């Protein structure tokens with residue numbers, strides 16, 4: 373029986389979302405702008421990477437052609453010349469949020485048809501009664517932050533005060549999130565998770581997508597670093613997904629990285645978390661060896677987004693793409709006859725764009741293995757779930 377592998381390169385958008393202007397993102401193009409910066413020598417970091425963007429394996433699968441479908445242009449360095457070795461297309465998101473759960477749930481066949489609750493870009497950002505309830509129920513002496521922020525900038529600005537006062541740093545973004553940063557030793561990791569569980573219950577009535585624990589270590593503002601112990605407390609998807617369908621059909625399911633958290637651990641099978649893209653790819657390769665016939669592996673590669681997109685680090689993002697590309701053949705070498713690999717993304721996070729938030733973009737859909745026909749413009753990410761469940765011969769299709 374054939375197997376399916378869905379790899380989500382978190383935030384690797386390819387520009388051109390038809391509704392981008394509504395988000396202030398008209399013209400954003402994560403892959404296109406990175407490739408252009410590389411081509412003009414603006415993404416050189418000696419010791420890390422230099423020169424034009426080199427993604428030979430993704431280009432061979434048709435990444436450049438997927439970009440052409442999305443924007444009309446092939447970014448520099450992504451023209452392959454030959455016939456793409458895989459099926460390629462681009463997909464637009466129907467869910468209104470440009471966040472990680474919305475993107476992943478839609479990929480899995482469950483678009484978000486309601487509006488998430490967001491916190492305003494004011495100071496304070498959170499409703500005072502929410503903060504009061506959190507302090508009372510989690511026994512906190514108060515909170516710091518209470519605003520929109522970049523997670524790395526706010527721990528540098530407020531980390532020392534946090535350690536001194538015991539007040540956790542609470543912040544949000546353009547996503548539907550309530551994020552809590554606290555020092556792993558001074559505040560305690562278990563205590564941070566406990567505070568997040570209280571916050572999760574309190575923001576449920578506000579339709580907030582995720583409460584995220586953001587632990588960090590270090591002694592001074594220049595030395596604070598976030599650890600791999602991040603934990604996302606998400607609400608479960610509002611309807612069935614391809615994971616539910618695979619589980620109901622008795623198939624083997626392996627979820628790598630953040631997928632377990634993103635789906636609130638519903639039908640997420642064997643969960644294999646890992647920290648960092650290299651370890652995530654290692655786990656994916658282990659999964660290619662371990663996944664039973666007829667099984668589904670679903671992996672998320674978070675570094676593109678959290679380490680480079682939100683940090684607006686063009687050279688770092690380019691290097692991460694190149695590192696992923698270099699290792700793709702290791703996965704292909706482990707495939708069995710009839711296996712299907714789908715490489716896609718959940719939203720954009722253009723590192724050349726103002727601010728530090730996600731960008732509303734189309735995403736690439738590249739397939740390798742079974743079925744190499746061009747996929748064209750897909751009107752919903754849910755077309756991926758349809759393709760995967762058809763391939764696995766599971767009698768469930770998302771409503772598209």
Ligand SMILES: O=P(O)(O)O[C@H]1O[C@H](CO)[C@@H](O)[C@H]1O
Nearest residue numbers: 521522523524545547549682
């Ligand atoms: O700036 P950091 O803390 O990385 O936060 C980013 O990560 C969050 C979750 O993906 C987004 O909402 C965005 O705010």
Ligand SMILES: [Mn+2]
Nearest residue numbers: 382383472718
């Ligand atoms: Mn994401």
Ligand SMILES: [Mn+2]
Nearest residue numbers: 677678682730
């Ligand atoms: Mn993000």
